[in-house]
Amino acid sequence: MRYVYINGNFVEYSQATLHISDLGLRRGYAVFEFFRVLRGVAVFLEDHLERFARSAALLELEPPCGRERLEDLIRELIQLNALEQGGIQMLLTGGYSEDAFTPGRPNLIITPTPVSPPPAHLYQQGGKVILQQNQRELPEAKTTDYLMAVRLARRVRAEGATEVVYHDGKRVSEGGRSSLCLIKDGVLVTAREGVLPGITRKHLLEVARPLLPIEERPITLDELFAADEVLLTGATRQVMPITQIEDRPVGSGRVGPWAQKLMAAFQAHLEAYLERRSRPGPA
Ligand SMILES: Cc1ncc(COP(=O)(O)O)c(C=O)c1O
Incomplete structure (x- = not known):
């Protein structure tokens, strides 16, 4: 997987980094989402984006963009990586926090991941x-x-x-x-x-x-x-x-x-x- 999306940019996997003050790292405060990509299609994407929004609301985190934009970003990421089979993880963290406790502006990361299906x-x-x-x-x-x-x-x-x-x-x-x-x-x-x-x-x-x-x-x-x-x-x-x-x-x-x-x-x-x-x- 070559490219990931992080806070507004598509970057090479090795270049995608967050600062150590991120609340996801410091306090485990972050929303997570995962879905499969099969034949280049994000499987049940609309349901996953709805759950992502609900999880964010439960953690009182505001995603930096709306559902349609997220859909576009995910389609673009699939294309950039020529992703036929695999998975995509989404992460919305509590953001950078000066006191390592109070949430800041959330960080959004979307990463394609290889998936090994369970044995037959x-x-x-x-x-x-x-x-x-x-x-x-x-x-x-x-x-x-x-x-x-x-x-x-x-x-x-x-x-x-x-x-x-x-x-x-x-x-x-x-x-x-x-x-x-x-x-x-x-x-x-x-x-x-x-x-x-x-x-x-x-x-x-x-x-x-x-x-x-x-x-x-x-x-x-x-x-x-x-x-x-x-x-x-x-x-x-x-x-x-x-x-x-x-x-x-x-x-x-x-x-x-x-x-x-x-x-x-x-x-x-x-x-x-x-x-x-x-x-x-x-x-
Ligand atoms: C705790 C928990 N329950 C259920 C599921 C299954 O959810 P889904 O079918 O959306 O993958 C997951 C998926 O990771 C999970 O973490």
Whole structure:
């Protein structure tokens, strides 16, 4: 990835720097956003820009430009880097702060990043998750607070897992970098409050709605253990079946029929989106 956008300019990656007084660095005060680019198309961009604006409002940070300008900048960045497949990260920090505490004028950075999609066997055999008691602050905002997920990344890998799932001792919320859905007796259940509004989850629910009943409500740990099927969703992993939680199998321990149906329906939905967006002319 050659070029990044930083505070009004497209610059070479190696030249993109911020001063050490930035509040994102000093206090972890920053909005974050991430989306995929597939076949040169920014996937579900309008949803990601809406969430970026909501996260900024929750952190009381004012982005330096509006949504249309951001869209233009992102398209320009994709072109400049001839980016066909990958991802884009957006960062809006608390800005330079003299006392290292009071927010200043936000710094905006938009960087293309390489993405390695998860291996195919996770979709064929399902993945494993580990559990961790944790609650993110301001869970509805996507921020740079990935403290627990980063801290546990080595343990996740060492245990042959693909993700950590957070709970509060009673209720399950979401994965470290993903949303969680379960299926029990033909009903899809997913939490809506106290979690990040996942964009992939939103699109999965859209395709799932005509197929099965959906309940958006809190999920208990007992319900998670008793689920027939469990799915994680996220921009990189898309829709991934989970067949093991710690050392317990989920349902039969195999990828279930709903997971297969929903993965296929999501894939078709994504294809249709890419097809619409790659055609010239109005979307
Ligand atoms: C905490 C958390 N929940 C859910 C998600 C999934 O969101 P999306 O589908 O928009 O990638 C993410 C993505 O990084 C996340 O960090």
